[in-house]
Amino acid sequence: MIFIQYGQIDVLDGAFVVIDKSGVRTHIPVGSVACIMLEPGTRVSHAAVHLASTVGTLLVWVGESGVRLYASGQPGGARADRLLYQARLALDDELRLKVVRKMYELRFQEPAPARRSVEQLRGIEGARVRGTYKLLARQYGVDWRSRNYDHQQWDAADIPNRCLSAATACLYGITEAAVLAAGYAPAIGFIHTGKPLSFVYDVADLFKFETVVPLAFRIAAQSPPEPERAVRLACRDLFRSSKLLGRIIPSIEEVLAAGGISPPEAPPESVPPAIPNPEGIGEAGHRSQG
Numbered sequence: 001m002i003f004i005q006y007g008q009i010d011v012l013d014g015a016f017v018v019i020d021k022s023g024v025r026t027h028i029p030v031g032s033v034a035c036i037m038l039e040p041g042t043r044v045s046h047a048a049v050h051l052a053s054t055v056g057t058l059l060v061w062v063g064e065s066g067v068r069l070y071a072s073g074q075p076g077g078a079r080a081d082r083l084l085y086q087a088r089l090a091l092d093d094e095l096r097l098k099v100v101r102k103m104y105e106l107r108f109q110e111p112a113p114a115r116r117s118v119e120q121l122r123g124i125e126g127a128r129v130r131g132t133y134k135l136l137a138r139q140y141g142v143d144w145r146s147r148n149y150d151h152q153q154w155d156a157a158d159i160p161n162r163c164l165s166a167a168t169a170c171l172y173g174i175t176e177a178a179v180l181a182a183g184y185a186p187a188i189g190f191i192h193t194g195k196p197l198s199f200v201y202d203v204a205d206l207f208k209f210e211t212v213v214p215l216a217f218r219i220a221a222q223s224p225p226e227p228e229r230a231v232r233l234a235c236r237d238l239f240r241s242s243k244l245l246g247r248i249i250p251s252i253e254e255v256l257a258a259g260g261i262s263p264p265e266a267p268p269e270s271v272p273p274a275i276p277n278p279e280g281i282g283e284a285g286h287r288s289q290g
Contacts, residue, residue, distance in 0.1 A: 007020050007042060010047060011051050030051060030052055035058040063173060065235075082183040083188075086185060106255065136213060142217050142221050164216045168208065171204045178249050186198070
């Protein structure tokens with residue numbers, strides 16, 4: 001994955017290039033790049049989008065260092081195998097529980113309690129999360145009552161809650177970019193369900209309390225005049241320094257692998273393509289010029 005900021009992306013002489021404000025061209029081997037994050041100040045031509053889609057490279061329009069996700073191209077190189085794999089894990093109660101237990105283990109660095117349902121694990125998790133909020137508030141000297149905010153009355157929330165909301169929104173942005181780049185569906189969750197970003201919330205929770213939550217409390221303790229902006233800038237720097245994006249996708253693969261199954265094979269009665277795709281040099285899922 002690479003990030004591009006303040007440049008114009010185009011195709012010149014068949015090559016994917018970035019042109020900076022002084023006219024200097026930088027070639028990008030787009031066929032070997034899984035995902036290109038387009039940060040503010042980036043312009044991209046139609047020809048560049050076409051080439052990226054042909055070779056299966058995902059384009060994602062993000063804020064600085066992925067603190068926001070605004071739009072994305074075709075995720076996963078048009079592959080269905082990962083989507084079917086994720087859906088099968090989510091729809092089977094036994095497999096789903098295995099995935100949830102692995103999420104619990106990664107999040108709290110200890111095995112999940114035995115013989116507990118998803119609902120019971122969710123309740124245990126909620127209690128531990130509330131305790132962690134209180135612990136961090138004491139550590140940073142923040143007056144903490146509870147996690148409480150209203151999207152309709154944002155300014156009515158206290159500074160700690162506003163900082164936490166801004167920080168988690170930044171984390172959701174970079175997590176959604178990782179989920180899309182890996183070829184999975186943001187809406188198919190395991191702990192969270194029924195929302196467009198359910199799986200994003202699941203994955204973000206694995207990293208929340210080691211990254212953005214302590215940062216939010218630290219900034220809340222300073223009572224800055226613009227807490228949301230201070231949090232966004234701090235998250236941008238944290239994501240860059242910790243290389244968080246590079247850690248998220250392996251964690252996604254690890255939690256899904258806990259289900260113990262492989263991507264499902266096509267059923268024997270399925271109908272093959274009427275017009276088979278021509279052989280290409282790219283991986284499965286890449287488009288073809290033919």
